[in-house]
Amino acid sequence: MTTLFINDQEVSVPANTSILEACRQHDVDVPYFCYHPELKVAANCRMCLVEIEMNGKRLPNPVASCCTPVNEGMKVRTQTDMLKKDRKMIMEYLLIHHPLDCPVCDQGGDCKLQDYTMEHSTSHGRYLEPKRRTEDKNLGPFVSTCMTRCIHCTRCVRFAEEVSGTGDMGVLNRGDHMRIDSIVEGCLSSELSGNLAELCPVGALLDKPSNNQSRPWELTRHHSTCTQCPQGCDIIIESRDDEVIRIKHDPNGAEAWICDRGRFVYDAFRSNDRLLSPRIAGNDTDWATAIKKSVGILKGKRVGIIFSPFWSVEGLTAIRLMHDAVMHDAQVAFDLHRRDIRAFAFEEGMAMSSAAIEAADEVVILGSDLRQRLPMLMQRLRRRVNKGQTLTRIGAMNYRTNTKLNKDALIRPRDWPAVIASAMQQLMGINKGATGMEAWLKNITDRHEAGKLLADALLADSCALLVGEEIRAHDDAAALIHGIDLLMRATGHGEAGSDGRNLIPEGMNASVLSAVFGDVRVSAGDLLQAAERGELDALMLIGSDPLGDGLFPMEARRVLGKIPLVQVGAIAGEIAKFADVQLPAASYAEVDGTFINMEGVVRMADKPLRSLGEERPLWKVMMRLTDAMGASKTPVVSLPELRTEATRFLPSLADVFAGKIDANWRMPVARNKHATVLPVNVRPVMALDIVSRFSLYREGAWARASALLCEAGKLFCMADVLVHPQTLKDLGLDEGACVIRTASGEYTHHIGVRDDVAQGVLFIAKRGAAGDLSSESVANMRRV
Amino acid sequence: MISSDPSKVTAICFDRINIPNMHILDVAKKYGAYAFLPTVLQEMDGPKIISEVKTSGLRGRGGAGFPTGLKWSFVPRNTNKPTYLLCNADEGEPGTFKDRDLLRLDPHLLIEGMIMAGFALNVRDAYIYIRGEFLHEANVINAAIAEAYAAGLLGERILGTNYSLDLTVHRGAGAYICGEETALIESLEGRAGRPRFKPPFPAVEGFYQSPTVVNNVESLTTIPAILEHGGNWHSQIGVPNSTGMKIFSVSGHVNKPGNYEVPMGMPLHVLIEEYCGGLQHGDVPKVIIPGGSSTPWLGPEHYDVPMAYDELHKAGSMLGSGAVIIMDETADVVAITRRLSHFYAHESCGQCTPCREGTGWLERVMLRLEAGRCNAQDLVVLEEASRHMDGRTICALAAGAAAPILSLLKMFPDEVRSYLTESKVGGG
Amino acid sequence: MSTTVDTTQMSAVAFSAQQQEDIRALVTRYPQPLSALLPVLHMAQQHFGYLPMNVQQLVADTLNVTLMQVREVVTFYTMFKEQPTGTYLMEVCTNVSCMLNGAVELLDHMCNTLGIQPGETTPDGLFTLAEVECAGACGSAPVVQVNNIYHEKVTAETMDALITNIQTGAETGGVA
Ligand SMILES: Cc1cc2nc3c(=O)[nH]c(=O)nc-3n(C[C@H](O)[C@H](O)[C@H](O)COP(=O)(O)O)c2cc1C
Ligand code: SF4
């Protein structure tokens, strides 16, 4: 620690802290533009000047506090006559070329330049010469530019280099011809682009969709949790009255940014796809009629329920309560991305915090498009690589990470057993086996060299495995995960303290899902097949869209429209066409709810938005239905009661609801130590493995209801189906239309080539076009 | 030959400069090049060399005048990172043209100096960053390096010793700012030459985050003589605190402009009258810029100032790079200042607000002043903006931009006033 | 002028096998390949005459860096040209020492002789005239660089002779 004096007040900060950080940490106001705690220091705006005195000597000139480290005994002054003059002068320089257009600028009211002008500047500038000319850029659907307002702080350039990793912003020219420029016409190729508008301290980069919609002072801010991915970032929803104007990152949240999916999904709130009133056969009706109709469909019937994992803890508990009270025979499924429903040796969720993963000695991504799946975690990994740490990936596609991978292996999903087997063999060779390995290896004779990458990484002191969708969705997923569990135990990464087992879940509240539904869940695919076979009489979809998402679109297509359907949710979507009754449930922004993210971090949303229509919180809908179905007693009638019920499934929630946990508390990931599933040695009869892409712009009913995300999805799409050029060659085929044959039939698709895809893999890049193929895991291909 | 008697030394860097074909290795060797190198490599070591250089009192000849031995001693040892030696041959400071002669006429002296410095600092890779315009000079030094490699003076195991050094010439591409040592490093890393803030200092974290020493050509070409004759010998040349010889690049209104290597501390008028053939017009200069265009101007009252660090500082200016620009009574000081403002506006790297916006602003006001469209209020702007640019930016370019304007306003208020318009409106 | 790049509109250019070999050798001189950017750009400009976007893309691909990194560098350094220049680039230093020794008058004279202003190229494409910063040869002011060959203590007469020689083909002024 270093002790210094800031305006005569003695403070202590860690050695090498910058003076500016020391001031910030002690609430001493020092103005600045270019500094950003998450970005490398640039020290170019020169606004953060302070005066210092060292060893009793006052330095003749002020220093930039952002790039000057503290020193023992240093005396810092932040308010002196000299600094007043300096700040005035810097403001004058910055305003030389800046237009006087605050009244029409969206940044107005939330602008550093404007604020500092009031605080540090004089009312008029003395610059009389011609102003600089600038050129605006088309930065795609999310960011608009007004470069006359740019103050050259280079935050955006540093962001593109360090955070998004795209490097598509830069500084051209020099002197006062210097300008910020982008390289691509049309779009910033980043899933984090929306942050640029927040990052820009002035109105040069603005949020395009909300541009000219409002002024900051008209808005109400609601703290909430984004449920668009398992990360569950803290967000601020800004609304005018009850209309969502935009979503921003929460400066007090755990992550420094939010992704474009979480941010721009906001237009789905007021889209036509919102389900805002009860409907029967597509026509608005009142609640009583709709409930009655639902009861008619469901009561005494063999029902299948598929719900989305993104509901709050309260919503999910209410589904279970309804199930137990009035539908205990119903089949329940929630995961559209898992074929193998046997217990996994470690449950979904992250044993490590994002920060711990970022800091681990080794990180291995196993079969995941992390940039699309968990943009925030990917961003942390990028930062890790920038610091010179390693990153390894094994998977079916060279998914763009916008960072440098140290080790990378392209494999087919069918190679996973061989990869794990060779890692086991390598470890056993150096006496690092674990009981169970011999049995696991018995059936697997193939070995894959990518196993070495895995084994080598496991030998590090700390190793984070990020097990992704390619493994989760595998036909033999439980066996693969057991195998990985053995590897982790063998290398000492299987226990609390050094646990590196992170299974990327499909939704928020993963730990809640396994606790609340572990004993009753079935596979969504099996459920839909049962319906097709006539073993179910009715379906209930609660926020779930099996047509648009997941691995069973074909099964869903064969069933929907042929079976009575009750839809409950906030977004109507494509499912609406098939629903006999629709019951509106409030969205994540409109409820008091508890959310537990993949790391086990608990967030409670309060101060919700008021409902737009007649929708009700899911738990109320469930209880009303339960009542109407003839329950002897309504399970719960209030939120506190509901929460008490939730603690039955998850006892640790009691402390959460009682407010007895501290900020660092995380719900641990459940373990199934006895889930010893051995791999089966099946050799697929078909030549190609199907892997389907998860696009953050397209996946999920909310994203599909967002015109903004849909537009971005179009901009960032690839060919419908991709294969490696060698794969085509091996099959004697050419690029273009081909027939894909699966167990369920033949489909003609346009095939693109890309050497990013593992050989022998059929990569479904555009699910909108080729989504049905996702239902299968293997295929053959031939000429049209 | 350089005399081992300090009082008899007439030249150090320029000792062989007038001998024809000195850039050819055989010729250079005949006149003593590399003769002392084996002794250095075999009988000296890093600490000993650094201590000699410290004793010599040598101060960097690139402009800042930082003691060379002290700079070398800041390089951390055993960091398990390589140490780099970069020769600053960017020579961009207006008025400076000494390094060019050293590069094209006696390149082996620089190579020898770099081998010795590299050996002292345990450097494996060294670079000469030469301004892009010096194409001929780059070709000459490249040819000399090729000869040196062939003769076993560079590369693996120099002269059979355990010391190995690779030397590469790297051409700039037209940017004055790349003479600033951290901008030079950025440029050598393949980026725009935008200076880095300090700390960290290059000696600790420079080229690719490794310890790095940047030295001017003239500083490095002084090293062989210091090692051969001893630091003590060098410290007796010149005056206290400004030891050794110094090449002054004299230009402007003198009859015999050129590079003159003389002992530090020589009074300016001696340099001008005895070496440069006196002024083109009149007896005393109207303006003396003693150390390159970024140094504050001196007036005729300082014509006898001793050309040494402390004395020039006392007079209100700096020794800088030793580029003496002399203006006689015919000089149009407003036009000259306007031209220099253009230089700084053109060369500002653009990152610091005061420099980016200030240099352009100053140039435009100066243009207006020259055109007779300024009023007294504009002079206040010139002065305030210039003052603010001094010492508030990442590098010293902004201070350099301020120097001519502040000098003009201070030394020639009447002349400046004569340019003002009667009208009270600003202009535009 | 729009400066954003539409990379799909760029025609393909390439380095010769020898140049590629030279670049590989160059890269080994530095701790990291990016350091070779300036030398490779010099080489590309020498070969292609100037650095249009497709050449910048070629350099980016060759060194495995982004186009933005190349553009930042090309636009920062004055010796790199994004627009073609005349066969003879005449660069007149008008900085202080040259100015004190008649550079401004010399430049005026050249404008008259060539019939163009600084920044312009003669209609026959032979000469581009430019006013530049200190060339580092102030002791022999005024200084004019012709394709980076220094001409020192230039007078109106010696300049006229040089121009005539170039026009009549008697002088190649550094052009191979
Ligand atoms: C704007 C600016 C331009 C500079 N240009 C040069 C230059 O052209 N040549 C040079 O040797 N030093 C130049 N310097 C000084 C260098 O930053 C550095 O101090 C010097 O190269 C160190 O070498 P020395 O200690 O041997 O003098 C410049 C400094 C500044 C601020
Ligand atoms: S002072 Fe000027 S030249 Fe120096 S770093 Fe700042 S902007 Fe660049």
Ligand code: FES
């Ligand atoms: S915040 Fe320190 S210079 Fe910008």
